[in-house]
Amino acid sequence: MTAPTDTQLIDFVLDEAAMLDALRFEDWLQLFTEDGHYWMPLAHGQTDPRLHASLLYEDKLLLQVRVARLAGARTFSQQPVSRCHHLLQQPRVLARDDAAGIFTCRTSFHYVETRQDTQTLYAGWATHTLVQQAGALRIREKRVDLVNCDAAFGSMQLFM
DSSP states (O other): OOOOOHHHHHHHHHHHHHHHHTTOHHHHHTTEEEEEEEEEESSTTOOOTTTSOEEEEEEHHHHHHHHHHHHOTTOGGGSSOOEEEEEEOOOEEEEEETTTTEEEEEEEEEEEEEETTEEEEEEEEEEEEEEEETTEEEEEEEEEEETTTTSOOOOOOSOO
């Protein structure tokens, strides 16, 4: 299997954000490995999601539950639906292990989530740990570090 180029890794990260902005959550979920996680630390420099509280630490099953909830006809918090927009800086490839098929990208972002008259802005960094599986890139972990991770937050409906 040929290792992806840096450009292919960067395009994967950009395409993932575009998929979220288009509210294609079922397709987005398929980007994760079966052991994949979506992690949002509660503290700067947090190194372990299991030993410390996090804003979010969701495995693929919990992500599936959230995606199903967003699509549910009785999800009143989504009538009308929330929308989002990712504004990304150029992702950087931080590490690559071509032999193992493991790659790490980091992206600075501004993210806006809106529903009716409420618009909320978040800023931070997304770190993707990507792996090659069956000839395709998949997300093993997406870590979202918010600049103000220790602030009090309202309900985050979508995915950053």
